[in-house]
Amino acid sequence: MKRVKASLFSSMLVASAFLVACGADEDTTDQGQEGGEEAVEETEDPLLVYTTLYPLEDFAAKIGGDHVEVENIVPVGADAHTFEPTAQQMIRVAEGDLFVYNGAGFEGFASQIKEVLEGENVKIIEAAEGIELIDYHHDHDHGHEEDDHGHEDDHDHGHEEDDHGHEDDHDHGHEEDEHGHEDDHDHGHEEDDHGHEEDHDHGHEEDDHGHEDDHDHGHEEDDHGHDHGHDHDHGDEDPHVWLDPVRAIELAENIKLALIELRPEAEEDFRANFEGLEEELLELDEEFQTMADEKSQDTIIVSHAGYGYWENRYGIKQVGISGISPSNEPSIQQVQETINFAEENNINHVMFEQNIPTNIAETVREQVGAEDLWLHNLEALTEEDIENGEDYFSLMRRNIEVLETALHD
Numbered sequence: 001m002k003r004v005k006a007s008l009f010s011s012m013l014v015a016s017a018f019l020v021a022c023g024a025d026e027d028t029t030d031q032g033q034e035g036g037e038e039a040v041e042e043t044e045d046p047l048l049v050y051t052t053l054y055p056l057e058d059f060a061a062k063i064g065g066d067h068v069e070v071e072n073i074v075p076v077g078a079d080a081h082t083f084e085p086t087a088q089q090m091i092r093v094a095e096g097d098l099f100v101y102n103g104a105g106f107e108g109f110a111s112q113i114k115e116v117l118e119g120e121n122v123k124i125i126e127a128a129e130g131i132e133l134i135d136y137h138h139d140h141d142h143g144h145e146e147d148d149h150g151h152e153d154d155h156d157h158g159h160e161e162d163d164h165g166h167e168d169d170h171d172h173g174h175e176e177d178e179h180g181h182e183d184d185h186d187h188g189h190e191e192d193d194h195g196h197e198e199d200h201d202h203g204h205e206e207d208d209h210g211h212e213d214d215h216d217h218g219h220e221e222d223d224h225g226h227d228h229g230h231d232h233d234h235g236d237e238d239p240h241v242w243l244d245p246v247r248a249i250e251l252a253e254n255i256k257l258a259l260i261e262l263r264p265e266a267e268e269d270f271r272a273n274f275e276g277l278e279e280e281l282l283e284l285d286e287e288f289q290t291m292a293d294e295k296s297q298d299t300i301i302v303s304h305a306g307y308g309y310w311e312n313r314y315g316i317k318q319v320g321i322s323g324i325s326p327s328n329e330p331s332i333q334q335v336q337e338t339i340n341f342a343e344e345n346n347i348n349h350v351m352f353e354q355n356i357p358t359n360i361a362e363t364v365r366e367q368v369g370a371e372d373l374w375l376h377n378l379e380a381l382t383e384e385d386i387e388n389g390e391d392y393f394s395l396m397r398r399n400i401e402v403l404e405t406a407l408h409d
Contacts, residue, residue, distance in 0.1 A: 047262055048096035052107050053080060055242035055378050056100045056127055058392045059252040063273045064259055067266045076386065079355050080379045081325045085109055094120045097262055100255060103128040104239035125258045127251045133237040134312045136305075136324050238324060242378060244309035245285040245396070249278050284396055288314055291400050295407035301342055301370075302351035303361040304328075306377050316403065321364055326356045335364060342368045349406045351375045354382050373402050 049070045051057040057072040064070065073089050074080045085093075093099050094117055101110045103126030114124060241247040256274040260267045292314035300307070305320020321338055322328055330338075341347070342364070350365040352358050352374050365372055376385075376395045385395070 047098060047259065049098045049100060049259075050093045050096050051099075052101040052110065053242065053379055054381050055248065055392050056102065056251065056255070059248075059277065060098075060100060060255050060259075062277050063252060063256050063270055065269055065273055067263055067269065068259065072380070074380050076380060077355055077382050078380050079326060080107060082327055083107075083109060085113060090116045093117065094122060096122055098122065098258055099124045100127055100258070102126070102239060102242070102251075104131075104133055104237055104241065106239035123258055123262060125254055127254050128239065128241050129254065131241050131247050131250045133239070133241065134308050135236055136238045136308065238306075238308045240306045240309060240324075240377070242392075243307060243396075244313050245281045245288065246313065247309065248392075249281050252277050252281070280393060284393060285313075287397065287400055291404055291407075292316055295403075297347070297407045299345060299347060300349070300351050300403070300406050301338060301347055301364065302375060303353050303356045303358065306353075307375075316407070321350075321361050322356075330360065335360065338364055339367045342370065349373045351402070351406065353377050354385075355380055373406055375399055375402055 046066065047064065047068045049060045049064065049068050051060060051070060051072045052074055054072060057070050060068060061070045071092075073085055073093065074083050090113055093113060099113065099117060099122055101107050101113075101124075103110065106128075117124060242251060252274060256270050259270050263270075288310075295316070298315055299317040299319060301319045301321065303320070304322040304326040305318055305324045307316070307318045307320075308324075310316040311318060319338055319341060321335065322330055342350075347368070348370050350361055350368065350370045350372055352361055352372055354374065354376050356377075362372075364370075376399055378392065378395055381390065
């Protein structure tokens with residue numbers, strides 16, 4: 001009897017469910033179709049992101065994940081300083097969703113693309129916007145005016161606070177940053193997206209890693225009493241911010257905010273991916289600092305003066321054979337000054353770069369009798385980089401190994 005009752009009860013439940021389903025058939029069918037269309041749209045229509053530098057491409061891909069398709073418009077092995085986009089490339093960018101360029105005067109072609117995009121439904125962001133840039137000057141004097149770092153004693157550049165009025169207590173736990181955010185970049189991640197408010201301008205005026213305030217982000221001269229180069233077309237600020245892992249966090253955050261604005265339903269994914277990227281950038285910063293703390297020399301000679309942020313962050317000084325842009329070729333006198341400097345300071349390596357002509361640097365290397373080493377400026381990948389599956393972090397860690405060789409002579 002219990003079996004019959006149970007069977008009858010089950011039949012009634014099935015019949016009831018069937019009637020309810022029939023009564024709501026039209027509504028549920030429509031809802032299911034709408035939901036299915038939304039799901040298909042999310043998986044089959046990723047945001048099309050175009051970038052101008054490899055680090056921006058890599059960060060956008062890592063943060064965006066499956067929600068984005070990213071293309072760097074500067075070809076493999078090219079020099080972004082001198083690159084000019086084709087008409088076809090500009091048409092593709094105009095058909096995209098997001099255009100990310102570094103800014104700070106780095107891409108001479110950016111304004112041309114922005115003009116093309118006027119009136120198009122494409123979001124444009126300058127990734128370096130809001131980031132504290134270091135100054136770049138033009139003289140090429142290798143003389144030491146002050147101590148061997150060109151700084152006042154204890155590297156505070158002659159002020160008791162940093163150049164934005166912050167006390168020297170940078171420990172990743174800012175009591176209040178220069179924008180009034182409470183603890184918004186302490187890397188403790190107790191609030192959403194590391195405690196950052198969505199409208200901050202990413203301008204960390206302090207050293208975000210607990211390093212003493214020994215770099216004020218605005219050198220009047222470099223650590224040798226010179227400024228690494230010659231006339232250039234970047235203005236008075238160094239745009240190579242991606243080579244500083246701390247400032248690279250801010251590049252990545254600007255990209256993250258743009259993606260959230262374009263696809264808010266994927267915000268949780270973007271934030272989680274950003275957190276993972278930020279964590280690895282902080283680890284990379286610590287690896288750079290460890291290498292710098294153990295160096296026996298502190299100066300490199302490099303083909304172009306694009307590494308000022310390593311000096312600013314880690315005390316690794318550069319003498320650029322060319323200026324901040326490789327197109328600023330040095331005079332014969334400047335090349336001779338570099339050779340004399342290398343000989344007088346027992347510098348035994350000359351740094352070449354993956355996408356910069358080597359002829360002038362090779363002349364210096366031969367005259368000095370130095371060995372060659374290769375740095376990667378990350379502006380663009382090479383075919384070999386692609387074949388080896390390199391990314392921002394593997395290339396930067398390779399740079400650490402190269403610097404260890406050069407600075408432990």
